[in-house]
Amino acid sequence: MPPNHRHGFPGKMITNSNYAFPLVDSSYDNQEILRCMETLLSGQLTMGQRVHDFELAFAKHIGTNYAVMVNSGSSANLLATSAIINPLRSKRLNMGDYVAVPAVCWSTSIWPIVQLGLKPVLVDVDPATLNLSIDSLLEAIVRFPIKAVLMVHVLGNSTDMSKLLDIVEKNSLLLIEDTCESLGSTFEGKSLGTLSDFGTYSFYFSHHMTTIEGGMVVAKNLEDYDLLRCLRAHGWSREQSNRTELEAMNPAIDPRFLFVNVGYNVRPMEIQAAFGLEQLRRLDEMNAYRKQNALLMRQSFEHNPKWHSQLQFPSSPLGVDACWFGFPFLINPKITMDYKRFTQLLMDARIDTRPIVSGNMDLQPAVRLFDIERSLAPFTGAQQVHDRGVFIGVHAKPIEPGRMAWLAESVLDAIAVTSQ
Incomplete structure (x- = not known):
């Protein structure tokens, strides 16, 4: 469990977002x-x-x-x-x-x-x-x-x-x-x-x-x-x-x-x-919350009654202890869906999303302007991340259980709508 959040600071954590669940929930005060x-x-x-x-x-x-x-x-x-x-x-x-x-x-x-x-x-x-x-x-x-x-x-x-x-x-x-x-x-x-x-x-x-x-x-x-x-x-x-x-x-x-x-x-x-x-001074504390939030968010999906393995969560190799920068997932390849409509529905629900990094870099037009060796293509793994990958925010302070449950429900509902 992460340590108690810092007490005694004058004022609230500063945040400025139009999203109900932003990618970034400001960590400074x-x-x-x-x-x-x-x-x-x-x-x-x-x-x-x-x-x-x-x-x-x-x-x-x-x-x-x-x-x-x-x-x-x-x-x-x-x-x-x-x-x-x-x-x-x-x-x-x-x-x-x-x-x-x-x-x-x-x-x-x-x-x-x-x-x-x-x-x-x-x-x-x-x-x-x-x-x-x-x-x-x-x-x-x-x-x-x-x-x-x-x-x-x-x-x-x-x-x-x-x-x-x-x-x-x-x-x-x-x-x-x-x-x-x-x-x-x-x-x-x-x-x-x-x-x-x-x-x-x-x-x-x-x-x-x-x-x-x-x-x-x-x-x-x-x-x-x-x-x-x-x-x-x-x-x-x-x-x-x-x-x-x-x-x-x-x-x-x-x-x-x-x-x-x-x-x-x-x-x-x-x-x-x-x-x-x-x-x-409080990086360890913030990172502990990130780890805990990532675990609890995953549990919120897997414990939801609508859960049918619609998402695939990344795993960490042996010896790696991941401190997640975001909460990434890939849509199950068995599900045929409209990816763009899915992400738009999340944004309509005021859940901020973005691709995993920038997806498959091999697709970027700038790559073709320079002497970049691409002959190992097709990059099938990178393309899967590009086509089915999304990440949402994992914050550096506590996230209320009700908010996590709402998030999981909203994502699963968006998958259901766009896969029909």
């Missing part, structure tokens, strides 16, 4: 607002001590050595992908190398691979988990000289991580874990995102915790930590552990503006870190 006001009054708005404090606290919370905050989860993927091709990294990829990525993913899981001159290879997913298909990955490795895997942990769940890590080790692959939807999920007690070369996280408003916008990249060693911090801010030397040495090697350059690598400007703001520090 006046405490975050007060921390932001303190930051504004401090006069230090650009990246500073609060960002550093948040990075240290986040790394400790998830059990990794280093964390580098950025302005979004998309930027986190960009930074991690940039790091694995950088000439200053001892083990790296070269332009033109192949990177496997699941066909059910977010667009900015793929675009950094394209933007940096690597070649994405779409692989299928297992509809039972919504995540990367190990069989499809093995086929990709046989057919292409795969050098890295960008593993997307979808909606809080994962693939068979034991098999994936074994494949990575045996084939000397680099691994990036896109954990933007799975903060709080674990494999054998270790946080997803910490099992690889780099893990990325998103703190977008709807995610497990929020900094309004924001993201994080985590790494295991000082070499990668230095590299990430350099790439994050212009490629300059200011945050490098060997800054003094670099400055001594370049005495003709003002040390405040010494550029030693390629770089971006994806720095976060102090106000985001202040928000994040407050959220991080």
Whole structure:
């Protein structure tokens, strides 16, 4: 059971939704607002001590050595992908190398691979988990000289991580874990995102915790930590552990503006870190509610007298403890129904829905504009997720039993109407 919800905060949880059951039920309250006001009054708005404090606290919370905050989860993927091709990294990829990525993913899981001159290879997913298909990955490795895997942990769940890590080790692959939807999920007690070369996280408003916008990249060693911090801010030397040495090697350059690598400007703001520090203090509590709500929502469906296995709920592989980002399901393939009308009926009932991530990425027109390897198609698993998959919100605070019962009843009624 989750701990008692935080008491003593001034005011109510803030929410702004026209839905009776929104995808996101806001997780912040006046405490975050007060921390932001303190930051504004401090006069230090650009990246500073609060960002550093948040990075240290986040790394400790998830059990990794280093964390580098950025302005979004998309930027986190960009930074991690940039790091694995950088000439200053001892083990790296070269332009033109192949990177496997699941066909059910977010667009900015793929675009950094394209933007940096690597070649994405779409692989299928297992509809039972919504995540990367190990069989499809093995086929990709046989057919292409795969050098890295960008593993997307979808909606809080994962693939068979034991098999994936074994494949990575045996084939000397680099691994990036896109954990933007799975903060709080674990494999054998270790946080997803910490099992690889780099893990990325998103703190977008709807995610497990929020900094309004924001993201994080985590790494295991000082070499990668230095590299990430350099790439994050212009490629300059200011945050490098060997800054003094670099400055001594370049005495003709003002040390405040010494550029030693390629770089971006994806720095976060102090106000985001202040928000994040407050959220991080109760992340475990919020995630406990997410887990409990997901379990109770499933029970509300299965205990409803109208239940006849109309829905298929995803399962978690051995060793994975999923902290659900949403409550996903697939319509039973035995049911012939009007999918668009089904989702519209839910929205008419003021139940917010969305596809699972963005469905089958292979169908997106943008994919055909670039050099993305699609020859492992048809992606039958991803297409099942695309055609029959839906998710609704699973919130970070208690949901009343009556509200869950109404939700289950409404979804089952919508299936009955649209399958006639």
